[in-house]
Amino acid sequence: MIRMLLRVLGPRYSRPMQRTLALMTTTAVVEGLSYALLAPVLRALLGGTPERAWPWLAAFGAALAAYAVLRYLSDLSGFRVGTALLRGVYHRLGDHLARLPLGWYGSARVGEVSVLAGPGVLQAMSVIAHLLAPFVSAAVTPLTIVAVILALDWQLGLAALTAVPVVAVIQILTGRSTAAEDEERATRDREATARVVEYLQAQPVLRAGGRTAERFRLLDDALQQVQRASRRSTLSALPGVLGLTLTVQAVFTAVLALGAYQALGGNVGAAELLTILVLAARCADPLLSLADLSGKLRAARGELSRLEAVLSTEPLPQIPGTAQQSGHALDVEAVTFRHDGHTVFDDLSLSVPEGQRLAVVGPSGAGKSTLLQLLARFYDVDAGTVRVGGADVRAIGPEALMAQFAIVFQDVYLFDGTIEDNVRLGRPDATAAEVREAAAAARLDEVVERLPDGWATDVGEGGARLSGGERQRVSIARALLKDAPIVLLDEVTSALDPVNEAAVHAGIERLMAGRTVVMVAHRLRTVRHADRIVFLDAGRIVEEGTHDELLGLGRRYADFWNLSQATTATTGISEPTEGAGGRRRLRSGADAGERGGAAVDAEASA
Missing domain, CATH: 3.40.50.300 (P-loop containing nucleotide triphosphate hydrolases)
Known part of the structure; x- marks a missing residue:
């Protein structure tokens, strides 16, 4: 997804995007690492010397402040870069369309490009401003938290780590199973839009011929096809949503049970156990949000792929050298x-x-x-x-x-x-x-x-x-x-x-x-x-x-x-x-x- 976005942006506009992506990744890592400071804080508070918690509390507060600043800067950068790149992509698309052969512009092609240049580009570029930061946070923060858990207790860390490959497989399979349905839905949407425009433009002829009812049935059929495609698209994504939810809940329960067993056996302290449970709970939230984010990203990916297909269309080649014309025969x-x-x-x-x-x-x-x-x-x-x-x-x-x-x-x-x-x-x-x-x-x-x-x-x-x-x-x-x-x-x-x-x-x-x-x-x-x-x-x-x-x-x-x-x-x-x-x-x-x-x-x- 991100690679496709960088290809669509092109070399000129991809560098600000890369900088923003690096800032968002750093923010997610800092968020995960800041939770590691909970362990010494809780160890001091639950031990015999609670006054020793003040330096760790100060460090924890400083880490949270650093995270807050980074989050503000990354979100601000996302909005600014998203707005700038939206303008840049429009310029790139316009420049490219101006170099394509005029014969490329068939009647169906013009409608497709007009939709793509309107809501299509807006939806594709909304990834940068609205979806990229939550997606990076949902992917990077849990991994960082798992690394912290591994550092605190390798057994509990391995238990939490089992969720990573399972979640990755579920996301891949869900993307593959819904790709065809999402494409069909987009196709049905375009067909229904064309039917609406056709119905409005043909009103004089339809009314003169008494064929209004028949034409309305064609439009109604197109809208019903959109409804069926939307239902199939939703149902195809449902197994992925349920699988992700069950996996996260099962792993969280396993970590909770294993942590209780370790604490009862004296293998892990109360401070470490509380820290791990807090980290596990914090890890579950962004993972569960992946289901909603994935649906939005798939929709944006469809628009990106169509945008990339247009931008990859080769313009008419030109023979190198200066043409010498004589007259206008x-x-x-x-x-x-x-x-x-x-x-x-x-x-x-x-x-x-x-x-x-x-x-x-x-x-x-x-x-x-x-x-x-x-x-x-x-x-x-x-x-x-x-x-x-x-x-x-x-x-x-x-x-x-x-x-x-x-x-x-x-x-x-x-x-x-x-x-x-x-x-x-x-x-x-x-x-x-x-x-x-x-x-x-x-x-x-x-x-x-x-x-x-x-x-x-x-x-x-x-x-x-x-x-x-x-x-x-x-x-x-x-x-x-x-x-x-x-x-x-x-x-x-x-x-x-x-x-x-x-x-x-x-x-x-x-x-x-x-x-x-x-x-x-x-x-x-x-x-x-x-x-x-x-x-x-x-x-x-x-x-x-x-x-x-x-x-x-x-x-x-x-x-x-x-x-x-x-x-x-x-x-x-x-x-x-x-x-x-x-x-x-x-x-x-x-x-x-x-x-x-x-x-x-x-x-x-x-």
């Missing part, structure tokens, strides 16, 4: 990439000259979004090379690499803050005029004008107080403000209503102007003006060319195009309009359009 050379045991790409090659637009189309699951993630190095390829400006992305520092990309995804995440705060994430040092210019280019100014608080509007966690179209405009404004030379677009208009789509298209056109662009879209009319189009299927390029060339081939792309046109004709959705008329349409139908976008986003997320 993109090249994918003979790339093979596997994810979750599935081969996504096998010997894939393509290039995007600087300043040109490449559109990637194809069926779902073809690897389109994965291609964008490899370009931005969310993952490392298994074979081949991804180059930016002629340099291997593995030889470019993470910050330098990401500075060259402006990425707009379909699922936009906004931080809990104002609209202006979220736009400024693209370039925090931008002036107010630059922020307003980017907002105007993204048509975000229209949204800001009709909101009561304007730029100071709080978007809520994840941007929940804005519709899908409004969130997309914030994302585009953020990308425009960043002014990166390479733009990656992933299905940015697939879930928008026509009004928002027109506004987003206008912002996207401004964003793509003069930049190297790779775009993924299901609505093929958004890619018809690309310099080149590749049709991706099962991780391979099956067609490549311009829009007119691919239509002339009459193959896969042409089929997709014809299907897209047929869907447009059926739904009555026309091409987005530009110009003053388009802007008048946006203004007159803004509220209805945004409400429609919000409804679509709510159903899509559910």
Whole structure:
């Protein structure tokens, strides 16, 4: 447990912990040794010269005072170091998470890390402030007392010593028997938390479909699983608690009986016997507290192991040396990439000259979004090379690499803050005029004008107080403000209503102007003006060319195009309009359009 804690803290933060541990151990030893002075005190008081007890009483008082000071200092050090290390661990965890590949952050992973970074770290670090001192005292003080008893009477000392291996075996067996149950309980807790969040987020769709009762049964089942897991965890720890209690009581009774026998036989004096009985009673209390401490330590150990697993995750390696870039062209050379045991790409090659637009189309699951993630190095390829400006992305520092990309995804995440705060994430040092210019280019100014608080509007966690179209405009404004030379677009208009789509298209056109662009879209009319189009299927390029060339081939792309046109004709959705008329349409139908976008986003997320 302590070794794991030191590993989690790391070399930088483990030294204060080691000093605190040494101080707590010294305190426990001094406490045990101070009881040894009871023997000469009682010997003098029960003998014929009670006045000789004063020096020993003074020594005993000095020892207790020293113990009190050490205990105060060790407890104070535990709280101070625990608070400092809590901050240090948060910094270490944050720094490590910032260096992990972005592809590591799946939906389940984000929830796990958010729980770990909240109550998980607090519970793990509470060991230092609240559990470490009692645990050291419960382990070291009895051992010191047993050594004192051995010095007073070796037979009684051996009798007390028999408790040590028995208690150690009970603790080890209890830890092993409860490990699986504790892990299952933690898993059930996470699943129940996810069900609660799911139930709350899905309320609009569930109520619209009349499925509220069914969803409640799923949540109820998850909570019942938590209850069963908690019961099994408690029952699995019960034999250890009973075994520890019986062992301590049995050994104490044996010492008491053996001491009485020794006293009746004249082999041990009354003062020594009373001292040994006091020491045995004092030894029993911390041993009995081990049962309660062990349960708390096991819970903290579970959080520590999960924290250690995250901290031991290796970040993406970087090729040593300085990368020499020339321009902002993109090249994918003979790339093979596997994810979750599935081969996504096998010997894939393509290039995007600087300043040109490449559109990637194809069926779902073809690897389109994965291609964008490899370009931005969310993952490392298994074979081949991804180059930016002629340099291997593995030889470019993470910050330098990401500075060259402006990425707009379909699922936009906004931080809990104002609209202006979220736009400024693209370039925090931008002036107010630059922020307003980017907002105007993204048509975000229209949204800001009709909101009561304007730029100071709080978007809520994840941007929940804005519709899908409004969130997309914030994302585009953020990308425009960043002014990166390479733009990656992933299905940015697939879930928008026509009004928002027109506004987003206008912002996207401004964003793509003069930049190297790779775009993924299901609505093929958004890619018809690309310099080149590749049709991706099962991780391979099956067609490549311009829009007119691919239509002339009459193959896969042409089929997709014809299907897209047929869907447009059926739904009555026309091409987005530009110009003053388009802007008048946006203004007159803004509220209805945004409400429609919000409804679509709510159903899509559910």
